[in-house]
Amino acid sequence: MCAVDRRAFVIVLDACGAGDLPDSDEYGDAGSNTLGHVAEACGGLDLPVLQRLGLGSALPLQGCPPAPEPVLHGRLHPLGPGKDTITGHWELMGAVTPVTLRTYPEGFPEEVIEQLRDATGRGALCNFPYSGTAVIDDFGEQHLRSGDLIVYTSADSVLQIAAHEDEVPQPELEAACEAARAIMRGEHAVGRVIARPFRGSLGAFERTEGRKDFALDPPGPTYLDELQADGIPVHTVGKIGSVFNHAGVDCEHPGATNPAAIAATTALIGELEHGFVFTNLVETDQVYGHRQD
Numbered sequence: 001m002c003a004v005d006r007r008a009f010v011i012v013l014d015a016c017g018a019g020d021l022p023d024s025d026e027y028g029d030a031g032s033n034t035l036g037h038v039a040e041a042c043g044g045l046d047l048p049v050l051q052r053l054g055l056g057s058a059l060p061l062q063g064c065p066p067a068p069e070p071v072l073h074g075r076l077h078p079l080g081p082g083k084d085t086i087t088g089h090w091e092l093m094g095a096v097t098p099v100t101l102r103t104y105p106e107g108f109p110e111e112v113i114e115q116l117r118d119a120t121g122r123g124a125l126c127n128f129p130y131s132g133t134a135v136i137d138d139f140g141e142q143h144l145r146s147g148d149l150i151v152y153t154s155a156d157s158v159l160q161i162a163a164h165e166d167e168v169p170q171p172e173l174e175a176a177c178e179a180a181r182a183i184m185r186g187e188h189a190v191g192r193v194i195a196r197p198f199r200g201s202l203g204a205f206e207r208t209e210g211r212k213d214f215a216l217d218p219p220g221p222t223y224l225d226e227l228q229a230d231g232i233p234v235h236t237v238g239k240i241g242s243v244f245n246h247a248g249v250d251c252e253h254p255g256a257t258n259p260a261a262i263a264a265t266t267a268l269i270g271e272l273e274h275g276f277v278f279t280n281l282v283e284t285d286q287v288y289g290h291r292q293d
Helices: 034-041 048-053 085-092 110-120 132-146 170-183 223-229 258-271
Strands: 007-013 124-129 149-153 158-164 192-199 212-215 234-237 251-253 275-281
Touching (some): 007 258, 110 124, 110 149, 110 170, 124 132, 132 149, 132 158, 132 192, 158 170, 170 192, 170 212, 223 234, 234 258, 258 275
Parallel strands (some): 007 275, 124 149, 158 192, 234 251, 234 275
Antiparallel strands (some): 149 158, 192 212
16 A cells, blocks of 8 residues: 555544443442443444444443454553543543543632633633533523523533523634633643533523534644654544644544534545544533433
Protein backbone atom coordinates (compact mmCIF):
# COMPACT_ATOMS: atom_id res chain seq x y z
CA MET A 1 0.00 0.00 0.00
CA CYS A 2 1.44 3.34 -0.99
CA ALA A 3 1.63 6.20 1.50
CA VAL A 4 -1.20 8.17 -0.10
CA ASP A 5 -3.59 5.26 0.53
CA ARG A 6 -2.88 4.84 4.25
CA ARG A 7 -5.95 5.46 6.41
CA ALA A 8 -7.02 4.72 9.96
CA PHE A 9 -10.38 5.19 11.68
CA VAL A 10 -11.02 5.23 15.45
CA ILE A 11 -14.69 5.16 16.44
CA VAL A 12 -15.78 5.57 20.07
CA LEU A 13 -19.27 4.60 21.29
CA ASP A 14 -19.39 7.20 24.04
CA ALA A 15 -20.20 5.72 27.49
CA CYS A 16 -20.78 2.23 26.08
CA GLY A 17 -18.75 0.48 28.77
CA ALA A 18 -17.71 -3.18 28.68
CA GLY A 19 -17.53 -3.94 32.39
CA ASP A 20 -16.28 -2.29 35.56
CA LEU A 21 -12.68 -1.91 36.71
CA PRO A 22 -11.24 -2.64 40.17
CA ASP A 23 -11.57 1.01 41.21
CA SER A 24 -15.11 1.47 39.86
CA ASP A 25 -16.61 1.70 43.34
CA GLU A 26 -14.62 4.91 43.88
CA TYR A 27 -16.81 6.51 41.19
CA GLY A 28 -20.12 4.91 42.13
CA ASP A 29 -19.90 2.52 39.19
CA ALA A 30 -19.44 -0.89 40.81
CA GLY A 31 -21.15 -3.52 38.66
CA SER A 32 -21.51 -1.26 35.63
CA ASN A 33 -21.44 -2.97 32.24
CA THR A 34 -23.48 -1.01 29.71
CA LEU A 35 -22.87 -3.33 26.77
CA GLY A 36 -23.49 -6.50 28.76
CA HIS A 37 -26.60 -5.16 30.46
CA VAL A 38 -28.10 -3.90 27.19
CA ALA A 39 -27.57 -7.37 25.71
CA GLU A 40 -29.36 -8.92 28.69
CA ALA A 41 -32.21 -6.41 28.59
CA CYS A 42 -32.99 -7.00 24.91
CA GLY A 43 -32.60 -10.78 25.03
CA GLY A 44 -29.29 -10.86 23.18
CA LEU A 45 -27.55 -8.72 20.57
CA ASP A 46 -27.64 -9.45 16.85
CA LEU A 47 -24.33 -8.02 15.63
CA PRO A 48 -22.97 -10.54 13.12
CA VAL A 49 -20.10 -8.43 11.75
CA LEU A 50 -18.84 -7.30 15.17
CA GLN A 51 -19.30 -10.85 16.45
CA ARG A 52 -17.06 -12.25 13.69
CA LEU A 53 -14.49 -9.56 14.45
CA GLY A 54 -14.39 -10.62 18.12
CA LEU A 55 -16.79 -8.48 20.14
CA GLY A 56 -17.95 -11.53 22.08
CA SER A 57 -14.34 -12.58 22.58
CA ALA A 58 -13.65 -9.36 24.49
CA LEU A 59 -16.35 -9.99 27.12
CA PRO A 60 -19.22 -12.45 27.73
CA LEU A 61 -22.11 -11.05 25.72
CA GLN A 62 -25.55 -12.58 25.29
CA GLY A 63 -26.30 -13.26 21.62
CA CYS A 64 -22.68 -12.59 20.62
CA PRO A 65 -20.49 -15.67 21.23
CA PRO A 66 -16.69 -15.67 20.94
CA ALA A 67 -15.43 -15.65 17.35
CA PRO A 68 -13.44 -18.61 16.00
CA GLU A 69 -10.96 -16.30 14.25
CA PRO A 70 -11.22 -12.85 15.87
CA VAL A 71 -9.18 -9.82 14.96
CA LEU A 72 -7.10 -8.08 17.62
CA HIS A 73 -9.51 -7.39 20.45
CA GLY A 74 -9.67 -6.68 24.15
CA ARG A 75 -10.69 -4.27 26.90
CA LEU A 76 -8.60 -1.28 27.89
CA HIS A 77 -7.69 -0.25 31.43
CA PRO A 78 -6.78 3.45 31.72
CA LEU A 79 -3.40 4.36 33.16
CA GLY A 80 -4.49 7.71 34.53
CA PRO A 81 -7.00 8.51 37.28
CA GLY A 82 -10.65 9.37 36.84
CA LYS A 83 -13.29 8.38 34.29
CA ASP A 84 -13.88 11.68 32.54
CA THR A 85 -14.70 11.95 28.84
CA ILE A 86 -11.70 14.06 27.97
CA THR A 87 -9.16 12.09 30.00
CA GLY A 88 -10.29 8.87 28.34
CA HIS A 89 -10.08 10.30 24.85
CA TRP A 90 -6.75 11.98 25.59
CA GLU A 91 -5.33 8.69 26.85
CA LEU A 92 -6.49 6.85 23.73
CA MET A 93 -4.27 9.29 21.88
CA GLY A 94 -1.28 8.81 24.18
CA ALA A 95 -1.64 11.67 26.70
CA VAL A 96 -2.14 10.33 30.23
CA THR A 97 -3.67 12.73 32.76
CA PRO A 98 -1.35 12.98 35.79
CA VAL A 99 -4.03 13.92 38.35
CA THR A 100 -7.78 13.54 38.64
CA LEU A 101 -9.65 16.50 37.19
CA ARG A 102 -11.80 18.21 39.78
CA THR A 103 -15.45 17.25 40.13
CA TYR A 104 -18.25 18.91 42.09
CA PRO A 105 -20.59 16.30 43.61
CA GLU A 106 -22.16 18.98 45.85
CA GLY A 107 -22.39 21.65 43.16
CA PHE A 108 -20.12 24.63 42.56
CA PRO A 109 -19.04 26.91 45.43
CA GLU A 110 -20.78 30.24 45.81
CA GLU A 111 -17.66 32.15 44.75
CA VAL A 112 -17.84 30.45 41.33
CA ILE A 113 -21.55 31.16 40.96
CA GLU A 114 -21.01 34.81 41.92
CA GLN A 115 -18.28 35.21 39.31
CA LEU A 116 -20.54 33.62 36.73
CA ARG A 117 -23.38 36.00 37.62
CA ASP A 118 -21.03 38.97 37.32
CA ALA A 119 -19.65 37.77 33.98
CA THR A 120 -23.00 36.96 32.34
CA GLY A 121 -25.43 39.38 33.97
CA ARG A 122 -27.77 36.45 34.63
CA GLY A 123 -28.54 34.39 37.71
CA ALA A 124 -27.96 30.66 38.09
CA LEU A 125 -30.47 27.86 38.69
CA CYS A 126 -29.90 24.28 39.89
CA ASN A 127 -26.16 24.07 40.68
CA PHE A 128 -26.19 20.32 41.36
CA PRO A 129 -25.13 17.17 39.50
CA TYR A 130 -28.04 16.42 37.19
CA SER A 131 -29.11 14.46 34.15
CA GLY A 132 -28.95 16.76 31.16
CA THR A 133 -32.43 15.85 29.96
CA ALA A 134 -34.01 15.92 33.42
CA VAL A 135 -32.51 19.29 34.30
CA ILE A 136 -34.30 21.10 31.48
CA ASP A 137 -37.56 19.41 32.44
CA ASP A 138 -37.19 20.38 36.09
CA PHE A 139 -35.80 23.91 35.68
CA GLY A 140 -36.88 24.94 32.17
CA GLU A 141 -40.05 26.75 33.22
CA GLN A 142 -38.27 28.70 35.97
CA HIS A 143 -35.50 29.54 33.50
CA LEU A 144 -38.00 31.00 31.03
CA ARG A 145 -39.69 33.03 33.77
CA SER A 146 -36.51 34.42 35.33
CA GLY A 147 -33.96 34.43 32.52
CA ASP A 148 -31.48 32.74 34.86
CA LEU A 149 -29.09 30.20 33.37
CA ILE A 150 -29.37 26.51 34.28
CA VAL A 151 -25.95 25.62 35.67
CA TYR A 152 -25.20 22.02 36.55
CA THR A 153 -22.54 19.33 36.57
CA SER A 154 -22.32 15.53 36.32
CA ALA A 155 -20.04 12.74 37.43
CA ASP A 156 -17.50 14.14 34.98
CA SER A 157 -15.25 17.14 35.53
CA VAL A 158 -17.61 19.53 33.81
CA LEU A 159 -19.64 22.72 34.17
CA GLN A 160 -22.67 22.78 31.90
CA ILE A 161 -24.96 25.69 31.09
CA ALA A 162 -28.38 25.02 29.60
CA ALA A 163 -30.58 27.75 28.17
CA HIS A 164 -33.66 27.94 25.96
CA GLU A 165 -32.83 29.27 22.52
CA ASP A 166 -35.72 31.77 22.69
CA GLU A 167 -34.46 33.20 26.00
CA VAL A 168 -30.69 33.05 25.45
CA PRO A 169 -29.55 33.09 21.81
CA GLN A 170 -26.74 30.70 20.90
CA PRO A 171 -24.05 33.41 20.66
CA GLU A 172 -24.90 34.66 24.15
CA LEU A 173 -24.87 31.12 25.56
CA GLU A 174 -21.47 30.45 24.01
CA ALA A 175 -20.15 33.75 25.37
CA ALA A 176 -21.38 32.73 28.84
CA CYS A 177 -19.54 29.42 28.49
CA GLU A 178 -16.37 31.20 27.38
CA ALA A 179 -16.63 33.33 30.52
CA ALA A 180 -17.18 30.20 32.61
CA ARG A 181 -14.14 28.60 31.01
CA ALA A 182 -12.04 31.55 32.11
CA ILE A 183 -13.43 31.24 35.65
CA MET A 184 -12.96 27.46 35.88
CA ARG A 185 -9.18 27.40 35.89
CA GLY A 186 -6.57 27.06 38.60
CA GLU A 187 -8.04 25.46 41.72
CA HIS A 188 -11.44 25.22 40.04
CA ALA A 189 -10.23 23.84 36.72
CA VAL A 190 -12.72 21.46 35.15
CA GLY A 191 -12.10 19.41 32.05
CA ARG A 192 -14.91 20.98 30.05
CA VAL A 193 -17.47 23.74 30.04
CA ILE A 194 -20.39 22.80 27.81
CA ALA A 195 -23.10 24.94 26.19
CA ARG A 196 -26.41 23.02 26.20
CA PRO A 197 -29.09 24.90 24.24
CA PHE A 198 -32.63 23.55 24.23
CA ARG A 199 -35.99 24.43 22.69
CA GLY A 200 -39.67 23.57 22.89
CA SER A 201 -42.53 24.28 25.27
CA LEU A 202 -43.20 23.21 28.83
CA GLY A 203 -43.46 19.44 29.00
CA ALA A 204 -41.78 19.06 25.61
CA PHE A 205 -38.34 20.59 26.05
CA GLU A 206 -35.59 19.01 23.96
CA ARG A 207 -31.92 19.68 23.40
CA THR A 208 -30.88 21.19 20.10
CA GLU A 209 -27.81 20.18 18.11
CA GLY A 210 -26.04 23.39 19.13
CA ARG A 211 -23.93 21.85 21.89
CA LYS A 212 -20.44 23.32 22.12
CA ASP A 213 -17.57 22.19 24.36
CA PHE A 214 -14.83 24.39 25.82
CA ALA A 215 -12.08 22.05 27.03
CA LEU A 216 -8.70 22.28 28.68
CA ASP A 217 -5.65 21.56 26.58
CA PRO A 218 -4.42 17.93 26.74
CA PRO A 219 -1.67 17.43 29.35
CA GLY A 220 0.96 16.77 26.68
CA PRO A 221 1.50 15.98 22.99
CA THR A 222 -0.92 13.46 21.52
CA TYR A 223 -0.85 11.10 18.56
CA LEU A 224 -2.96 13.71 16.75
CA ASP A 225 -0.09 16.19 17.07
CA GLU A 226 2.42 13.60 15.86
CA LEU A 227 0.31 12.62 12.87
CA GLN A 228 -0.24 16.26 11.95
CA ALA A 229 3.50 16.96 12.27
CA ASP A 230 4.16 14.10 9.84
CA GLY A 231 1.83 15.65 7.30
CA ILE A 232 -0.99 13.18 7.82
CA PRO A 233 -4.41 14.89 7.73
CA VAL A 234 -6.35 14.51 10.99
CA HIS A 235 -10.14 14.56 10.79
CA THR A 236 -12.50 14.50 13.76
CA VAL A 237 -16.23 13.78 13.82
CA GLY A 238 -18.55 14.96 16.59
CA LYS A 239 -17.18 16.40 19.81
CA ILE A 240 -13.63 15.03 19.39
CA GLY A 241 -12.18 18.31 18.10
CA SER A 242 -13.50 20.16 21.14
CA VAL A 243 -12.31 17.41 23.52
CA PHE A 244 -8.75 18.07 22.34
CA ASN A 245 -9.35 21.84 22.33
CA HIS A 246 -8.77 21.62 18.57
CA ALA A 247 -5.05 20.78 19.00
CA GLY A 248 -3.66 18.47 16.33
CA VAL A 249 -6.84 18.63 14.26
CA ASP A 250 -6.98 19.66 10.60
CA CYS A 251 -10.67 19.29 9.84
CA GLU A 252 -13.69 18.97 12.13
CA HIS A 253 -16.89 17.38 10.87
CA PRO A 254 -20.25 17.83 12.64
CA GLY A 255 -21.80 14.90 14.45
CA ALA A 256 -24.22 16.15 17.11
CA THR A 257 -26.27 12.95 16.82
CA ASN A 258 -25.33 9.37 16.01
CA PRO A 259 -26.95 9.45 12.54
CA ALA A 260 -25.08 12.66 11.70
CA ALA A 261 -21.75 11.31 12.96
CA ILE A 262 -22.24 7.97 11.19
CA ALA A 263 -23.09 9.79 7.95
CA ALA A 264 -19.98 11.99 8.23
CA THR A 265 -17.75 9.00 8.98
CA THR A 266 -19.28 6.97 6.15
CA ALA A 267 -18.61 9.85 3.76
CA LEU A 268 -14.97 9.98 4.90
CA ILE A 269 -14.61 6.22 4.41
CA GLY A 270 -15.81 6.68 0.84
CA GLU A 271 -13.90 9.85 0.01
CA LEU A 272 -10.73 10.07 2.09
CA GLU A 273 -7.64 8.68 0.37
CA HIS A 274 -5.13 9.41 3.11
CA GLY A 275 -5.45 10.38 6.74
CA PHE A 276 -6.68 9.65 10.24
CA VAL A 277 -10.30 9.90 11.39
CA PHE A 278 -11.40 9.99 15.05
CA THR A 279 -15.18 9.73 15.57
CA ASN A 280 -17.34 9.95 18.68
CA LEU A 281 -20.88 8.54 18.62
CA VAL A 282 -22.38 10.48 21.48
CA GLU A 283 -25.89 9.18 22.08
CA THR A 284 -25.06 6.29 24.43
CA ASP A 285 -23.87 9.06 26.74
CA GLN A 286 -25.88 12.12 25.78
CA VAL A 287 -29.29 10.45 25.42
CA TYR A 288 -29.03 7.35 27.61
CA GLY A 289 -26.09 7.83 29.98
CA HIS A 290 -25.46 8.86 33.59
CA ARG A 291 -28.57 7.19 34.97
CA GLN A 292 -27.37 3.75 36.13
CA ASP A 293 -30.62 2.23 34.90
